[in-house]
Amino acid sequence: xxxxxxxxxxxxxxxxxxxxxxxxxxxxSAYVLALPLLSAAHLALFxxxxxxxxxxxxxxxxxxxxxxxxxxxxxxxxxxxxxxxLYAFHVKRPLEHVATLVYAGAAIGATxxxxxxxxxxxxxxxxxxxxxLILARGLDEPERRERVFRVSMRYLVIQVGSGVLLxxxxxxxxxxxxxxxxxxxxxxxxxxxxxxxxxxxIKAAFPLLHNWVQDAYPEASVSGTVVLASFTxxxxxxxxxxxxxxxxxxxxxxxCMTAFPIFFAVLENDLRRVLAYSLNNQLGYMVVGIGVGxxxxxxxxxxxxxxxxxxxxxxxxxxxxxxxxxxxxxxxxLGGLHKSMPLTTAFCIIGALSISAFPGLSxxxxxxxxxxxxxxxxxxxxFGVLLFASAGVCDHSGIKIPFFTFxxxxxxxKVQEAPKHMLLAxxxxxALCIGIGVFPSALYALLPFPExxxxxxxxxxxxxLTMLQLLFFAGLAFITLVRLGVYPPELPAINLDTxxxxxxxxxxxxxxxxxxxxxxxxxxxxxxxxxxxxxxxSLRRNHxxxxxxxxxxxxxxxTTLFAALMLFTLLLLTSSxxxxxxxxxEANDARLLLDRVGAIEGVPExxxxxxxxxxxxxxxxxxxxxxxxxxxxxxxEMHGALLxxxxxxxxxxxxxxxDEDTPAEELARLERAFTAAEAAAARVVVHRDACVDGxxxxxxxxxxxxxxxx
Amino acid sequence: xxDAREPLPESAIERNAVNIQxxxxxxCVLLLLADVAFTFLGHRHTHFGFEGYIGVYALVGFVSYVGxxxxxxxxxxxxxxxEDYYDAPVVAAAPVSEPAPVSEPAPATEVAPDxxxxxx
Numbered sequence: 001x002x003x004x005x006x007x008x009x010x011x012x013x014x015x016x017x018x019x020x021x022x023x024x025x026x027x028x029s030a031y032v033l034a035l036p037l038l039s040a041a042h043l044a045l046f047x048x049x050x051x052x053x054x055x056x057x058x059x060x061x062x063x064x065x066x067x068x069x070x071x072x073x074x075x076x077x078x079x080x081x082x083x084x085x086l087y088a089f090h091v092k093r094p095l096e097h098v099a100t101l102v103y104a105g106a107a108i109g110a111t112x113x114x115x116x117x118x119x120x121x122x123x124x125x126x127x128x129x130x131x132x133l134i135l136a137r138g139l140d141e142p143e144r145r146e147r148v149f150r151v152s153m154r155y156l157v158i159q160v161g162s163g164v165l166l167x168x169x170x171x172x173x174x175x176x177x178x179x180x181x182x183x184x185x186x187x188x189x190x191x192x193x194x195x196x197x198x199x200x201x202i203k204a205a206f207p208l209l210h211n212w213v214q215d216a217y218p219e220a221s222v223s224g225t226v227v228l229a230s231f232t233x234x235x236x237x238x239x240x241x242x243x244x245x246x247x248x249x250x251x252x253x254x255x256c257m258t259a260f261p262i263f264f265a266v267l268e269n270d271l272r273r274v275l276a277y278s279l280n281n282q283l284g285y286m287v288v289g290i291g292v293g294x295x296x297x298x299x300x301x302x303x304x305x306x307x308x309x310x311x312x313x314x315x316x317x318x319x320x321x322x323x324x325x326x327x328x329x330x331x332x333x334l335g336g337l338h339k340s341m342p343l344t345t346a347f348c349i350i351g352a353l354s355i356s357a358f359p360g361l362s363x364x365x366x367x368x369x370x371x372x373x374x375x376x377x378x379x380x381x382x383f384g385v386l387l388f389a390s391a392g393v394c395d396h397s398g399i400k401i402p403f404f405t406f407x408x409x410x411x412x413x414k415v416q417e418a419p420k421h422m423l424l425a426x427x428x429x430x431a432l433c434i435g436i437g438v439f440p441s442a443l444y445a446l447l448p449f450p451e452x453x454x455x456x457x458x459x460x461x462x463x464x465l466t467m468l469q470l471l472f473f474a475g476l477a478f479i480t481l482v483r484l485g486v487y488p489p490e491l492p493a494i495n496l497d498t499x500x501x502x503x504x505x506x507x508x509x510x511x512x513x514x515x516x517x518x519x520x521x522x523x524x525x526x527x528x529x530x531x532x533x534x535x536x537x538s539l540r541r542n543h544x545x546x547x548x549x550x551x552x553x554x555x556x557x558x559t560t561l562f563a564a565l566m567l568f569t570l571l572l573l574t575s576s577x578x579x580x581x582x583x584x585x586e587a588n589d590a591r592l593l594l595d596r597v598g599a600i601e602g603v604p605e606x607x608x609x610x611x612x613x614x615x616x617x618x619x620x621x622x623x624x625x626x627x628x629x630x631x632x633x634x635x636x637e638m639h640g641a642l643l644x645x646x647x648x649x650x651x652x653x654x655x656x657x658x659d660e661d662t663p664a665e666e667l668a669r670l671e672r673a674f675t676a677a678e679a680a681a682a683r684v685v686v687h688r689d690a691c692v693d694g695x696x697x698x699x700x701x702x703x704x705x706x707x708x709x710x
Numbered sequence: 711x712x713d714a715r716e717p718l719p720e721s722a723i724e725r726n727a728v729n730i731q732x733x734x735x736x737x738c739v740l741l742l743l744a745d746v747a748f749t750f751l752g753h754r755h756t757h758f759g760f761e762g763y764i765g766v767y768a769l770v771g772f773v774s775y776v777g778x779x780x781x782x783x784x785x786x787x788x789x790x791x792x793e794d795y796y797d798a799p800v801v802a803a804a805p806v807s808e809p810a811p812v813s814e815p816a817p818a819t820e821v822a823p824d825x826x827x828x829x830x
Binding site: 376460466492 | 770776782800
């Protein structure tokens with residue numbers, strides 16, 4: 001049992017994925033389905049508050065951190081991984097199964113990563129593994145190969161770019177704060193925090209950084225799109241909730257995300273692309289919730305992500321089934337499918353009602369928390385935008401998706417119902433959507449702030465009534481517009497989005513500059529090139545394959561892959577070596593402790609909130625060994641008291657020196673502040689020796705040179 | 711895709727398309743009545759002043775929806791391009807002008823009311 005908790009959650013899926021190609025036929029299907037279940041059982045072994053650490057190149061890494069926030073994302077990622085594997089049961093090629101399992105495992109690993117470096121490794125692994133889900137479609141449909149390859153590369157550039165930003169931010173952040181701990185960050189605190197924020201923002205599809213979602217997701221295979229839509233963006237939501245909860249700028253960003261994509265969703269013809277726009281809109285609600293940052297809002301964001309993965313997965317599964325049976329997913333070519341695919345229709349409608357937040361289904365009980373939190377914060381404009389966006393969701397996901405696929409005018413499709421395993425996966429997802437809607441308390445108990453969630457009642461009469469009014473009148477508007485003939489028809493066309501800028505003008509710029517550069521080079525360096533050519537030819541003769549393997553050119557992709565694999569292997573090694581108990585465990589704990597104490601000292605004196613948070617992190621740091629715990633207590637007490645003294649001092653300064661005019665209550669405040677400051681100073685003296693001596697001893701023993709040399 | 715295929719026989723849903731629309735209208739009326747009743751008998755839990763009016767959410771739903779769809783139609787004029795837009799080379803060997811944006815579709819496709827919406 002202890003041995004298993006030394007592996008990070010999700011590790012079983014990543015390691016297990018390596019053996020998928022060894023199995024054949026039914027055995028492979030069973031094996032693939034079993035891995036998420038095994039991994040979920042593995043996750044159940046971790047208790048809340050579990051922390052596993054390791055030391056790598058002198059940096060203290062926190063490979064595993066289990067708390068309520070990471071747990072709820074870990075749980076839903078496991079459910080999603082299982083549903084995705086079930087849905088992809090028909091896929092014969094092992095490539096997609098391996099990619100799905102590694103991708104899901106990496107997303108789970110990232111969720112439980114306690115430090116920024118570990119997060120980075122998993123962050124990149126999700127990018128590298130998920131791209132195969134898009135590439136796989138080119139194998140099935142050779143005529144799409146070129147297009148799929150191009151979209152995969154665009155996707156990879158943006159995903160890896162996000163990882164590079166995260167790494168740069170991590171290094172800058174470490175330089176500023178002396179800590180790799182992945183906790184609440186302030187954008188003002190360090191330029192690193194801004195880089196990290198942008199890295200998260202790319203994956204969370206912030207406005208203008210969003211287009212990779214709509215570009216890449218609809219181009220993946222039938223099952224690949226379902227998988228893609230489940231993990232990357234929700235991992236980014238988790239990361240934002242962890243690092244930037246209560247960051248005000250997220251509120252307008254999120255509001256833009258709810259409103260901006262729905263216009264495109266109304267126009268889009270590719271129904272899986274409509275869902276990708278709608279995914280963006282749903283992420284907006286979560287980002288607003290994280291920006292508001294109250295307990296209710298963070299609960300709402302986490303709950304909405306949970307429900308969203310299920311209903312978005314359900315909708316994409318139903319669209320995937322339609323694509324699987326008809327070979328097209330364009331609204332302009334579909335219609336009337338409810339006659340041949342009645343069960344898929346029913347499941348799609350459940351998903352559509354869930355995403356529209358119809359009372360009784362999952363979206364209602366989760367989105368309402370975010371909207372209520374915005375209401376409690378009295379953000380009228382944002383509240384209005386969210387209501388507008390709710391009506392918009394009702395249009396593109398609630399009405400357009402089921403209506404134009406399964407009803408509208410019958411295009412004469414005579415196809416079979418979706419395969420059984422797809423129906424089963426959709427049925428399970430639909431049952432969960434209904435289950436969460438009917439028994440929200442089960443989900444609420446998993447939320448980051450369960451006490452706050454227990455006090456929240458989604459089924460309050462005003463709320464049910466107003467939501468029903470909003471939805472039914474939106475439906476009435478649809479009927480009116482269609483009957484008046486003004487509802488925009490579904491047309492075989494594409495719509496320009498921000499990808500236009502890098503797919504047309506930027507591409508043209510690059511192509512033309514390249515042409516110009518070649519022209520200049522040919523005219524000026526012709527002779528030099530001739531010489532270089534001869535030198536190269538001689539090199540080639542000696543080093544090119546088959547004579548010299550190392551002479552083969554390495555592509556940037558291969559290098560990235562190699563680097564990521566190396567890092568991942570190191571991580572695996574340290575996770576097994578680092579948590580080995582006994583001496584090693586103590587050394588790791590000690591380094592973790594030193595790291596956290598150093599982190600407090602790294603914060604500027606006036607950043608009271610940041611200091612307070614660091615002290616809290618230190619106070620809650622789980623450690624083994626009484627001597628370490630004693631040092632932790634002493635240091636937490638000392639730094640807490642120091643902080644208190646500084647806060648009181650700042651207060652005294654702000655009141656200023658008293659004179660005859662000073663009112664009595666000011667004097668009383670001043671007196672209280674003096675007393676508190678003195679008491680705090682006394683506490684500093686009490687704990688000072690224990691902390692300073694304790695850390696010095698630990699430093700001498702476990703980290704002899706690091707801090708001294710800096 | 712479908713080249714002049716015969717549609718399957720009409721389903722119960724298609725036969726009752728008009729009844730479904732009537733039902734939606736009926737529910738809308740009931741919801742407004744419920745709102746009136748609730749305003750006088752129950753207690754409204756609101757965050758903002760505007761939420762206190764009867765039927766305000768109905769209005770928000772209807773107006774937002776119509777506004778969204780109509781403005782999206784305008785947006786279409788700006789952003790719609792043929793499906794193979796990105797497949798065209800950015801720079802041709804002989805300079806060729808950028809493919810012009812497609813104009814609004816032929817009006818023939820514009821009016822094509824769906825069978826379910828047929829009032830008959």
